[in-house]
Structure formats: structure tokens, C-alpha cells
Amino acid sequence: MGLAMIPLGLAFGALVVQSGLDWWWAGLSAALIYGGSFEFLLIGMVTAAAPLVSIAVAAFLVNARHVFYALTSTEHSRSWSSPRILWVQLFMHLYWAGGATAGALFGALIPDSVTGLDFALTALFTVLALDAIRDLHGDVPTPVLALLSAVAARLVFPDQMLLAAFALFTTGLLARHLATGGKHRHA
Structure with missing residues (x-):
């Protein structure tokens, strides 16, 4: 699962640059916020100069879903030790931040005619939802x-x-x- 964050981070970083923000926004956002879908939303809010209150409310609403993730965690993952959980989270965070930074640095190489990078997260959630429906x-x-x-x-x-x-x-x-x-x- 952690390795899946690399291409998603690359798409995020490239989208940051294509939206007109400096490349360092991607790495800083990925390192400090680590909110995935909220970070994709944040790009539009920052470029539109949305008020901080709107950004805070959006952050809360988008990230409140993590409460439900905890409610549905499996017995297998509940048996993990604290150090294992911390190491998994650390590597996932590094994959995300590294992918976002690399995507921002190399995103300038992507021609402006390439579209759909903002759809990467939607596609991921669609695949996950279809998999969940099957089960x-x-x-x-x-x-x-x-x-x-x-x-x-x-x-x-x-x-x-x-x-x-x-x-x-x-x-x-x-x-x-x-x-x-x-x-x-x-x-």
C-alpha cells in the first residue's frame, strides 16, 4: 500500500506545479499536512485565495472520514504492535512526501496538454470503492x-x-x- 502512494504523490506534485504554485509547496504540504485528498483540494483553495476559515472547515470535513476507517479496522491490524504501526506510518509518510516532491520537481517536464492529473485521487477511490462493493x-x-x-x-x-x-x-x-x-x- 505504501508504494501506491508514490505515483499518487507524483500526480499531486505535478498538479501543484501545473496549478502555478512553486515546487516547494508540494513537499511542504506533504510533510506537514499529510492529508491526501485534502491536499488535492487545498491546491484549488490556495490558488483561489480561499479564507483560512473555509480551509479549516474543509480540512475537518474531508479528514473526518478517518474516524470511520478506525471503526472498520480489521482484527489483524489491531494486533499490530505500536512500533510496527509507527514504522508503517513513517514509511507511508516518506513515500507520500517523496513522491510529491519528485512530482513537483519533474512536473515541469509534463506538457501543458496533459490533463487529468487531478483525477488521480478520484480514480484511486473509485477502484477502492469497487473492490469494497465486491466484498x-x-x-x-x-x-x-x-x-x-x-x-x-x-x-x-x-x-x-x-x-x-x-x-x-x-x-x-x-x-x-x-x-x-x-x-x-x-x-
């Missing part, structure tokens, strides 16, 4: 829950769709977790 065992699929939350929020709260969709999705995930006795394996 389902009778519970409500997370992508279906997300889609239903978005549609309900659009119909009921069109002016506050994003906040309502996040609230409905969170409520749905918690309800599913309680209904399945915490046995759901894919968030």
Missing part, C-alpha cells in the same frame, strides 16, 4: 449510502446541500455500524 455481505454499500445522502440533501436542503449530505452520510454510517454490531468491514 459486501448483505449490508448497505457505502457508495449507495453516499449517493442517497447527496440526493436527499439536494431535495430537502438545496441551499445547504454539502453540510446536509455530510450530516446524513455520517448518520447513515453510524446507524449501519450500530445495526451491524460493528461488523461492517468496508467504510
Whole structure:
């Protein structure tokens, strides 16, 4: 899994440079934030000069998903020792930061006609979601829950769709977790 962060980091670094930011933004962001999808979102927010409050709220909303990752961790990973977890995290962080820095340094070599680098993270999550759907065992699929939350929020709260969709999705995930006795394996 750690090695998968290298090409994703390369795409992130190249996107930073293509967005008009200096190359060092990629390495600094990867080293200090280490937020993956939030870092991709941050590129657009920085280039648009978004207010810090908006950036902070977005960071919280995007990274709140990690709570659900913890709820769905497997028994195998729960048996890992603290040093093993720290080493795995260290190497994953280094893969991400190294890939992002390399992508930023070599991103200038990518012609402007190449598009789709901002789709790299979406593609990764799509593949992970499809894999999770294949492994389902009778519970409500997370992508279906997300889609239903978005549609309900659009119909009921069109002016506050994003906040309502996040609230409905969170409520749905918690309800599913309680209904399945915490046995759901894919968030």
C-alpha cells in the first residue's frame, strides 16, 4: 500500500506545479499536512485565495472520514504492535512526501496538454470503492449510502446541500455500524 502512494504523490506534485504554485509547496504540504485528498483540494483553495476559515472547515470535513476507517479496522491490524504501526506510518509518510516532491520537481517536464492529473485521487477511490462493493455481505454499500445522502440533501436542503449530505452520510454510517454490531468491514 505504501508504494501506491508514490505515483499518487507524483500526480499531486505535478498538479501543484501545473496549478502555478512553486515546487516547494508540494513537499511542504506533504510533510506537514499529510492529508491526501485534502491536499488535492487545498491546491484549488490556495490558488483561489480561499479564507483560512473555509480551509479549516474543509480540512475537518474531508479528514473526518478517518474516524470511520478506525471503526472498520480489521482484527489483524489491531494486533499490530505500536512500533510496527509507527514504522508503517513513517514509511507511508516518506513515500507520500517523496513522491510529491519528485512530482513537483519533474512536473515541469509534463506538457501543458496533459490533463487529468487531478483525477488521480478520484480514480484511486473509485477502484477502492469497487473492490469494497465486491466484498459486501448483505449490508448497505457505502457508495449507495453516499449517493442517497447527496440526493436527499439536494431535495430537502438545496441551499445547504454539502453540510446536509455530510450530516446524513455520517448518520447513515453510524446507524449501519450500530445495526451491524460493528461488523461492517468496508467504510
